[in-house]
Amino acid sequence: MIRRGHFRQALALLRRAERDARSEGQPVELDVIYREMMRHAVELELNPEPVAARWMENRRKIERKRQLEVASSLLHWRLHELSKHGLVPDLDDISRSILSAVRIDKDAANDVSFMFLLCQMVRDAVIRTKDYHRLEPFVGRIFRGFMRAGALTRHPDEYAGLLYMYAHVLYRNRKFDEAAEQLDHLRRVIAPGGAALRHLRPKYLLLRAAVKSYSGFNEQAAADLEQAITDEALHLQPRDRLNLLLNLSVYYFQSSKFKEAHAALLRMNHKESWMERQLGMEWGFKMYLSEAISLVELGEEERALSRLRYIE
Numbered sequence: 459m460i461r462r463g464h465f466r467q468a469l470a471l472l473r474r475a476e477r478d479a480r481s482e483g484q485p486v487e488l489d490v491i492y493r494e495m496m497r498h499a500v501e502l503e504l505n506p507e508p509v510a511a512r513w514m515e516n517r518r519k520i521e522r523k524r525q526l527e528v529a530s531s532l533l534h535w536r537l538h539e540l541s542k543h544g545l546v547p548d549l550d551d552i553s554r555s556i557l558s559a560v561r562i563d564k565d566a567a568n569d570v571s572f573m574f575l576l577c578q579m580v581r582d583a584v585i586r587t588k589d590y591h592r593l594e595p596f597v598g599r600i601f602r603g604f605m606r607a608g609a610l611t612r613h614p615d616e617y618a619g620l621l622y623m624y625a626h627v628l629y630r631n632r633k634f635d636e637a638a639e640q641l642d643h644l645r646r647v648i649a650p651g652g653a654a655l656r657h658l659r660p661k662y663l664l665l666r667a668a669v670k671s672y673s674g675f676n677e678q679a680a681a682d683l684e685q686a687i688t689d690e691a692l693h694l695q696p697r698d699r700l701n702l703l704l705n706l707s708v709y710y711f712q713s714s715k716f717k718e719a720h721a722a723l724l725r726m727n728h729k730e731s732w733m734e735r736q737l738g739m740e741w742g743f744k745m746y747l748s749e750a751i752s753l754v755e756l757g758e759e760e761r762a763l764s765r766l767r768y769i770e
Contacts, residue, residue: 660698680709
């Protein structure tokens with residue numbers, strides 16, 4: 459329209475695009491829109507000064523989010539290196555490094571994408587320390603605040619992610635009924651989410667099974683995981699399949715089905731060194747110990763001792 463000289467229609471479209479991008483929290487798209495407005499300000503008969511002010515404000519949002527993404531990358535690498543050696547990070551040290559990476563002002567606190575990324579960083583650190591009681595009020599406060607403001611309906615990815623985080627920390631703090639309630643909400647968000655939310659489905663299934671198991675429905679939890687492992691529509695990544703099998707082994711064991719518990723571990727079908735590299739030393743320890751205990755129950759004492767020597 460600009461090339462054809464239809465400037466009034468072009469300006470109306472740009473303003474509509476600006477409203478939509480601001481409403482949907484899309485700062486990168488907003489950057490393009492503002493630059494287009496300023497580039498053609500004369501033809502559009504548009505005062506560029508207020509546009510430039512909005513552009514500067516938006517650029518600060520983009521830069522703040524990028525700083526947090528860099529900090530997140532450094533944090534995940536640090537946690538990955540610690541997990542390879544079975545080490546636990548210091549939560550206070552991690553918190554300081556996160557907070558020093560970016561200043562959280564009122565504008566940042568109202569930014570769904572920014573606060574979701576911050577929650578992810580804090581949660582990833584807390585998972586290594588198992589200090590879930592400190593995480594629950596933090597995630598719960600952010601989640602409930604955005605729910606009250608109606609902000610999450612415009613951000614399905616972040617909505618699903620926060621729902622999962624909140625349900626997970628409730629489960630870890632043994633609030634199983636509350637966790638189940640949040641998981642029901644998560645199921646309804648994931649179902650129409652398509653490929654964009656596919657990565658959350660295995661996590662949802664694992665958490666739902668865990669809540670069922672600790673709520674007295676252990677055999678149903680095992681049946682759900684058996685179904686998930688063979689469901690080709692899930693497009694399971696190798697690490698997701700391994701996590702499903704390890705949890706399945708635990709639920710079989712808790713039902714005194716020791717042969718099935720051991721068989722689930724044998725279905726992993728990967729080299730132990732590869733699994734440790736992919737999932738960390740702590741995960742490997744859990745898997746080896748599960749196998750050793752299953753072997754004891756099956757009367758395979760020598761094989762169990764061999765596995766224990768390997769763990770030691």
